[in-house]
Amino acid sequence: MELMPRMPRSTLTPRERWSRAGLWALCAFTAFTLIGYASFGLHPALLARFPQVAGLYGVAFRFFAVGHVLISGAVLLLFLSLYAGHRWLAAFAALYGISLASELLGTSLGVPFGEYSYTPLLGIKWFGLVPLVIPLSWFFMALPSYALALRALPEPGAAGRRVLLASLVLVSWDLALDPAMSHATRYWEWGEAGPYYGMPLLNLLGWYVTGLLLMGAPAALRSEAWIRPLPHRWLGAYYLANLALPLGMSVAAGLWGAVAGTLLALAASYGAARVLAGRGMATRLAEVRA
Numbered sequence: 001m002e003l004m005p006r007m008p009r010s011t012l013t014p015r016e017r018w019s020r021a022g023l024w025a026l027c028a029f030t031a032f033t034l035i036g037y038a039s040f041g042l043h044p045a046l047l048a049r050f051p052q053v054a055g056l057y058g059v060a061f062r063f064f065a066v067g068h069v070l071i072s073g074a075v076l077l078l079f080l081s082l083y084a085g086h087r088w089l090a091a092f093a094a095l096y097g098i099s100l101a102s103e104l105l106g107t108s109l110g111v112p113f114g115e116y117s118y119t120p121l122l123g124i125k126w127f128g129l130v131p132l133v134i135p136l137s138w139f140f141m142a143l144p145s146y147a148l149a150l151r152a153l154p155e156p157g158a159a160g161r162r163v164l165l166a167s168l169v170l171v172s173w174d175l176a177l178d179p180a181m182s183h184a185t186r187y188w189e190w191g192e193a194g195p196y197y198g199m200p201l202l203n204l205l206g207w208y209v210t211g212l213l214l215m216g217a218p219a220a221l222r223s224e225a226w227i228r229p230l231p232h233r234w235l236g237a238y239y240l241a242n243l244a245l246p247l248g249m250s251v252a253a254g255l256w257g258a259v260a261g262t263l264l265a266l267a268a269s270y271g272a273a274r275v276l277a278g279r280g281m282a283t284r285l286a287e288v289r290a
Contacts, residue, residue, distance in 0.1 A: 015082035019234055022075035026241050029071050033064045033245060038252040041185075065187055066123050069133040069140075072242055076140045079234065087226040092139055094217040099138035102210045103130040112206035114199075115191025122187055142214045143227075144239040145169040149215070150224060151232045152273035159219050161276045167211030168272055172265035173243055174207045179258035180246035197258060 012020070040046050040057045047054040080088040106113040107129040122131035149166035179197035181187040194200030218227065243262070250258040 019079045019082060019231075022078050023234065023237060023241065026071055026075050026238070027244075029068060030241060030245050030248070033068060034248040034252065036060060036064070037249055042252060062121055065121065065181070065185075066131075066133055068245055069137045072140050072238075073133075073136045076143065076238065079238075080143075080230075083230050084226040088143075088223075090221055091143070091218050091223050094221065095139045095142050095214055096135045098213050098217060099135040099142075099210070100126060100130060102206075102213070103134055106206065110191065112202075112209050114194070114202040114206065116182075116188055116203075117191070118188045119186055121185075138214065141173050141239065141242060142166075142170055142211070143218075144235040145173075145211075146215050146218050146223075147227050147230055147232060147235045148239065149273070150227055152277055154228070158276070161279070163212060163215040163219055165269065165272055165276055166215040167208050168265070169239075169269045170211040170214070171204060171207050172262060172269055173239075173246070174204070175265050176243060176246035176250050176258055176262040178203065179255045180249040180253070184249055184253040184255060196261075197255060 036057065040053065041061065047057060077088075102112065104127065105111050107117055110116075118125065118129070118131055118134070122133060125131050146162070146166040148169060149162045153162045153165060178199045182190060182199065183197040190198050190200065192200060194203070196204075218224075247259065247262055250256075250262075
């Protein structure tokens, strides 16, 4: 006689379990980082009250941004390997190369983002200018941005509209990222102070233009064949888990303009998806009637 009823076995496949575990690990690291920043980062006097934490926090502060990029990248690469095998490698090489080239132009010539430079906090740099982890961060947000745009605009004739939408989704991230990483902290510095928490408005244009190039890469590589079957809910949660770090830092630091701007950009992305999807439907109906 059984005293306890049998629990149904999990219906999750091994790759679903691994991808969920990776996402939870990323969320946990993000939460831990935000707690540390909101407590000791914004209130350094607490370090005097807890001297045993001071040394640890000094190391953690240098590691948390680089660590977040590395963990996020590892989680996404594991997910892609589980669901797409090796087919993502060409897109990774293209997106890493395009973003590295744009960052090298930006840090050396001020084009297309305006004049800026990275501080030593982000570690080893390409040619002494661009940290190795920066192009990786472009990739891990560009891919889910494109995948979400593909989900909203799945028809084959929507490639151009998909690129426009995905670039807007990517820029939404920057509206929280730049204030958190260059105003609330000092991971990079601007040559000339701009109106948006020290960021010049040219940077937003540069981000969107770079986003167009980045999103054009998977379209040119016909990556839809392996991106389309990817679980879109996981990718949406992954995008939000990465957005949570700069957005949470902005909330903790009271950068409410950055918070509002990010939420408005996300709302605009959703609205644009609805409008562009509607245009696609209208075009298909017109073709059917013709």
